[in-house]
Amino acid sequence: MNTEGAFLPDIVAFCCAHSAYPAADSAGYLRIPYPENIRVIRVPCAGRVDVLHILKAFEKGADGILVLGCHEEACRHISGNIRAKSRVQKANTLLEESGIDGERVEMLTLAQNQGPKFAQIASEMNERIKGLGPSPVKPRV
Amino acid sequence: MADNGFEVYLVEKEPTIGGYAASFCCKATETCSKCSVCLVPEKMLEVAANPQISLLVNSELVGISGEVCDFSVELVQKPTFVDPERCIACGICTESCPSEPSKGIYLPAPAAVPRTYIIDKNQCLRFKGAKCNICRDMCPTGAVDFEQKPKKRRLKVSAVIVATGFDAFDARQKGLLGYGRYPNVLTGLDLERRFNAEGSISLPSNGKAPQNVAFIQCVGSRDEYIGNGYCSQVCCKYAMRFARLLQYQNPEARVTIFYIDLQTAGKGFGEFYEKCKGAIRFVHGVPVEVSEISPDELEVRYEDPVEGKVAKETHDLVVLSVGITPRKDSWDLAKVLGINLGDYGFFDTQDPLDGTATNVEGIFLAGTCQGARDIPESIAHGVQAASRAIQTLTARGD
Amino acid sequence: MDNSLRLGVFLCDCGNTMSKTIDFSAIKAKLERLDDIEYVAISHDLCLIKAQEAMQKDIRDRGINRVVVAACSPELHEHTFMNVLQRAGVNPHLLSMANIREQCFWTHPHKEKAAEKAMVQIVLAINRARLLEPVEKAEIPVNQDVLIVGGGIVGTEAAIELSHLNLKTTLIEKEAALGGKLNLFASLYPLQITPEEVLASKLKQVTESPNIDVLTSAELIDVRGQAGNFVARIKRGDEEFVRNFGAVILATGYDAQFASQLYGFETSTSIVTLSQLEEMLKSPAEIKKIPRNVGFITDVSDEHSRISTLSALRNALGVKEKFGSEVCILCKNLKVDGAGLEKLYHDCRNRGVIFLKFDKPPKISEEDGEIHIQVEDVLMPGEQMALSCDLLVVEEMVIPPSDSETLRSILDIGLDPQGFYQDNNIHLYPTFSNREGIFFAGNCHADLDLIRALTEASNVALSAYRLLAQGRVTIEAENVMIDPSKCRFCLTCIRACPHNAIREVQVDHEKRVAQIVDLACQGCGICTAVCPAKAIRFKDWSDDQILAELELVGAYL
């Protein structure tokens, strides 16, 4: 949502339906604000997120991406969060290869009642991406 | 039980299910510390989603007659002045409520199930005599009804499962430990709730992050003098998890745990304890007195095993690991149901091998109302009770 | 029938609260201009029955075949609206939700931005809706018999409870008799009941039950198939036979072993293990010399075992009763976190049992049948106390039963670092394995006292009942599906699936491919993400659905 004036990054947060997504909701129940330019996408498990989703997101104009899953050893699907972590690393290198800062993608973990932490993560990511500036491959509209 | 096609009435005294555990916080650092708190909201949503379960909140069981497979129970539903059939939990009533600082109408918990707001008679201006109708007028669905009266209802049920839970030990009974007198003396329960609400812990006295924390174990447990001659089973684990969490958030923070015996048994917990060993100072022996030397400094007096004499040391935060005690109202319920109270005031079990059977056939016990348990074990006990109930019903071809 | 898209969009302003921020009628107007939009409705309370009935009617009357709901979080009401679709005769998976309350209105104070984001979310939900696919329910028959491996008290109890639930069980035990460890125990303190009584009553129930088939001196050789229809090969003596089961319960218990290397000495006539002591206590008559002083020592080889503290306490009382000896227990931390254990500890003390707590392991020496112990009590540091006794009882380490590795490979389940069975995960009951239809009970997967173990026995019984009671299970057919023409049978998914829910099938005489077992699949989508041939389709979370939500630039009007 890049409005005129100050740079507002487009950030996509893939959220595990067992942890991060409910966490985002609880931020809602507690009315804790977080930047509106964070786009939450619900996934059944962080392990569902494919490197392709991350690459395509940048093709479509994302400036930063969060993959949010369950805490280590607490994945509803045992290994989903671990896989997500290694995939995010893979994505980092693939992006670097294409000349995009790998810093723009990160995997973090949450529990479903951690609304405040979700908001905090969202804002921190927002600040980081603002620092990095717009994605070098943002399609022109 | 409902998963097995049985119809279930879930009767809760409070306006939301979930009990204490629903107010607990996640204790994970990067890695999950297996506190199991995340199970609770999941179970709550399962209940909400299950058509076989009818939720009766704000309700108390006042009478029972009949026998197994043919009980008739009598409930009284306290008014909450909001119609659950109408409330859509939009929150506009709370926003518009003029009562300050604390609102007269609110959602009992952020993730309350059912998601129905309630009016708090002690806060609501109208119930304090003012002519305030704001929430009723604001409510888009006309769910607010100041005239609501207590409802009586009768249910025909085949079996009853008692899962009334526990009360946390009231640390005030241990006056010397300063709870309620000094702001920086908190209980484990307080810690749970603060973490849950704020996501971190700050000193009540000055809002700074605690640097030097003491956990005092077995407050209200393993204590024959106050009649709690049992181990609460949860305190060592939550204390160590909190200790790790505090240090995760503030690596500088020093943590001391005063204990009698560390309960490190349980799958995977041994490993967790080994991780704690380096980071946490464990002192054998439980302090007798906590006193305040300055608003931000507490002095803990304890028997120092190394020196063999009473030692003093200062901390900025003291956490009392309060134990699990029987609910104050257990006795009333026992009277109503005609079931026995056993050791220390928990509900008593008939069969030494079966923690769920009571002296009344068709009435079963589950969870901490029968004795101290942690979350997964309480759930397991609940499942056992359900299993027993189903077995009884199957046996009688019900 | 024409399968052109007919989208119905249901906006809910949550009791007008959101309409101050978000102009719903404007959104409605914009949406109506989009393709395939059959109907746009604005409601104030979609979560209430009345509104849902109206919604259901709209869907029916207007022949809507894709439903978009823009309201609160799917976590709260996805199931609610799926039911509405069901009742309206539309496949419930053809629902797409836009979370405009929790994710926009409640968390973004900036009105215009919140409104803008809401609009985006709705449009994306619509785009997602276009790509949704129906997922049909199917019923598959399940075998109702249960196989229980391990005829100890836990396995036996599970069999009994299952028989009360009218399910047939086959209980296999590698020893010649049921009862396991209970046969060795001399007492069950703090319980007011003896092992003999317990066994007697349980075995009576087993023999009387028509539902339980006991196979002693039998072992499991092989298990194929999946939840609902396992095929097990069982060996008994030299006969071998095959039986079918719907579920498997492992209750193989634990083994106890004295860790001499950690103690630095072997057992002898005057140094015995807890289990050896139990034997002595069972038949005190055969004991030549009644010990005057008995010392117990635990927490040296394993600090965290509940079992060894418990049996030390138990047998300390036993010794007091049968021998009347002086008793001293040396330990690090008393594990009293179990029903009645604190009380048991107090009974011991009242009976004059002395407790010493050490930090550093005590020094122990033996001299013509007399044991000398040097220990430093934590309450009196620096002081080496010297004790002597004529019988020293040492703890045993609780180790996985010898056959757990074999059973692990037969059943294709996980072991934890110590070699016990690995529980599935924190979100599920600890008695679940990572495979549907295979359950654990008792000490084969955790450190439990008798009461806890028995609780697990009824837990697994109910889990098996839940899976099998109806004789059939309703599943979501092919929600995740492997396209056999694209599958290269590279085994990647089979290796990656955390629930072992993917197996190989023969498509024709020569081609084999991987196939999802719907009953065992738990819908995490890991396989979909790892498949190098992109041969796996996850209908509820397909790539195009996810990509559709990634339209960032120019996605909104």
Added chain:
Amino acid sequence: MIVAERKPLEAIKQMIAEYKKILVVGCGTCVTVCWAGGEKEVAVLSSQLRLASRKDGNELVTSEATIERQCERELVEGLKDEVKRVEAVLSLGCGAGVQTIAEIFQEIPVYPALNTKFVGMPQGEGVWVETCAACGDCFLDKTGGICPIVRCAKGLLNGPCGGTNNGKCEVDPEKDCAWTLIYQRLKAQGRLDLMRKYYPRRNFQAVTRPGKIEALQA
């Protein structure tokens, strides 16, 4: 199985620098199984290339196709329409695949996106090791099914050399000494006599390049 590995993106970028439209072709056999050239990798590489070129201010157009076996004429010919629409073809097949495509579409440049590494087997998830040198003169009967030509750094037929060090190789201490493994295997099978034999150097006639096999018609 033939095991291959993706070339660094930089190298691939340079190969196709001059083109605006390319066809990226995957192969559904070995290289799919070793995660190097299947449909997924085709999509990943295409996406990477598009991103990279956009970064440089161009808009590369990619089309994607994956066929069952790139080394089969008939299957490759199926690509002819796609090929017409592009300026170059980028193959994620093994060397054989690249050459087949180049053979059939002689009019258009074909570039390799993979390095074909070896004949090998998987060793844990995402890890492959070389196990066969395709030497054309199989020796495994004498070594208990462990190939010293590949797995011994020195390719000794009469090992082990003096450099074996607690079962590790002196050339690369990370790797097991093939001859220690062979010894253990044969010992376990009671066939150590095989090790006492001397084996003359291999017959390199058997591996004249390019290799060719003419089986009788079935």
